[in-house]
Amino acid sequence: MAKWYLVYLAQSHPGFRKAELESVADLLHIEASFESHDIDHPFMPVLLEDDEQATKLAQRSMFIRGIYELWGEGSDPASLHADVKSKSSHYWPDYMTCSFKFDLVGYQGKRNRKDQVKLFESFAYLAFEGPIKMKEPDEIFTILEEYHVVGREPAATPDRMWLGRQVALGQREFKLLENYHLKHRSYTSTTSFEAELSLITCNIAQAAPGKLLYDPFTGTGSFLVAAAYFGALCFGSDIDVRVLRGKDGKSIKTNFKQYGNGYLLGDVLTMDFTHDAFRKSLQMDTIVCDPPYGIREGVKVCGAKNEQRFVGKESVLVDGQLAHTRRDYIQPKKPYELDALLDDLLQFASERLPIGGRLCFWMPTENDAQQESRIPQHHNLELRYNLVQSFDKWARRLLCYVKRDGDYVGTTLTKDQRTVKNDFRVRYFQGFNKQPST
Ligand SMILES: C[S@@+](CC[C@H](N)C(=O)[O-])C[C@H]1O[C@@H](n2cnc3c(N)ncnc32)[C@H](O)[C@@H]1O
Structure with missing residues (x-):
């Protein structure tokens, strides 16, 4: 059965994103609707069959920065926790013993280290028993936040927050655009x-x-x-x-x-x-x-x-060969x-x-x-x-x-x-x- 994923998109050329995602999905025979796409926002929920589909999309689209299995969303930590508890508890048992870490992605704003750790710790009710590994853990649980900008500064708190299990990162996260620059x-x-x-x-x-x-x-x-x-x-x-x-x-x-x-x-x-x-x-x-x-x-x-200048020129010979049949002949343009x-x-x-x-x-x-x-x-x-x-x-x-x-x-x-x-x-x-x- 299809489930919700959160797609994190690059904000460069946003007017091209929906067309690209639709074209890639069509090419890969993935039935997905991108109707919720909004050029002003980098986060977009999408219904997909499974992680394999999500990974294929992320590997092919130039806009996708990451795709996450969506565990919940909210406008602040309290509403996020409530949503995670009501919507994703059926996912939790699969991740009880694997190694893991928490990560934070902030769009137009970020938290200081102390706030980040406090936020990560607030998910203790997930009760994962596996080891926390900062390098190459089995799973990465990501909190994604979108801030608006006040003047030139990010707002103090995000407008929206999501929790997702990272499924795949896009090619642009692996220096593709730099290599092809x-x-x-x-x-x-x-x-x-x-x-x-x-x-x-x-x-x-x-x-x-x-x-x-x-x-x-x-x-x-x-x-x-x-x-x-x-x-x-x-x-x-x-x-x-x-x-x-x-x-x-x-x-x-x-x-x-x-x-x-x-x-x-x-x-x-x-x-x-x-x-x-x-x-x-x-x-x-x-x-x-x-x-x-x-x-x-x-x-x-x-x-x-x-054209008058060339009338009769078809018979001009160079070294006994018709000029226009020679390899070095340069055609008029x-x-x-x-x-x-x-x-x-x-x-x-x-x-x-x-x-x-x-x-x-x-x-x-x-x-x-x-x-x-x-x-x-x-x-x-x-x-x-x-x-x-x-x-x-x-x-x-x-x-x-x-x-x-x-x-x-x-x-x-x-x-x-x-x-x-x-x-x-x-x-x-x-x-x-x-x-x-x-
Ligand atoms: C805008 S450039 C394309 C640049 C190319 N995308 C690149 O990566 O360098 C247009 C090209 O069309 C070529 N061109 C102009 N008239 C042409 C014609 N009648 N037939 C084929 N090529 C033509 C030019 O020589 C030029 O290289």
Whole structure:
């Protein structure tokens, strides 16, 4: 029978938490409701089948700091004790003789050592007979407290308290985010995507062992590295051969080696995404990317801006070989609209993803009321999540679409139907001061 667990969540990017938890639970076939999730609070009760489910969730979610079998809650020690006595006495006999210790987790506030010990001792009625072990005890009983802040100081007493048996700690408690931080990564550039949000994106995209993940705008491979952490087989492409080759002996390959999962790097191809070289029947289980915004790197596709200049050039020979068939031939490139590129991306995903497969990509927008009208839509793709990371004058959105079957009739919103243009580059350099173009 399902029972209550308390999930302790990190407060970074709280707007992304519910989507990530739902995606992870769905991937792991865990039926759980996260309806009680509240972005302003780090503690969330959840009904789960057992410790195994709780552990799986904690090991996979980037937001979970810890999961605890919930023994009781209250607004002060007296109400906490009353709740523990009325709700959890059936758990106690299982822990009579094991070694144990008490721990305290405080959010936005803490107790001094003397208060902590007094609080721990107030649970003496549990009457555990096993030895107290500070290092590697069999069980850790944790009191979790949430304080509010008055001015800049924590309130004197917590608003809520819980007692839980620690079931599992999340990966972020074991330095995962530090190890994957860009400052420790062998190969990065100005386009590299931060580690925490890359990992969160790949969780929402449901990257997993046995799945083929593709990033069409690979750059330095931030999403591939994150997807490989979750065991996906990674493929990528980029129009810029230099970024894929790397420099000074450092490349996407050395990044994979650094994390010990080189075997998960399928390959990276130099390719214009809008003229892809894949066979038509090739399916990708998951597509994750950060398309070019046009700020640091322009949106470019193969082709000539002035086609007249190239008329008749197909027959130019270099050392007796047609120039455009040589390996060292550099194709002309022309600018392209971000809006058109996003439509191409959705069309590609609708053709290449299996039913249920996900497309997750980041799209820059500005902080105005017209953001929704810029979101591209495709009738075969359900827009499952539209998550915002706000900066001062602009924002970027993580859009997650799920491929649906033929019976699904979703919305279509291509660039010609979208009421507001995604001319992010122009607007960025104007400082977002003028009216958006329609
Ligand atoms: C925002 S960056 C992605 C950065 C990447 N996530 C990383 O970790 O470095 C966009 C990338 O798209 C590439 N790009 C631009 N136009 C492209 C096209 N038509 N086809 C494929 N790649 C393209 C750029 O060369 C650039 O590396």
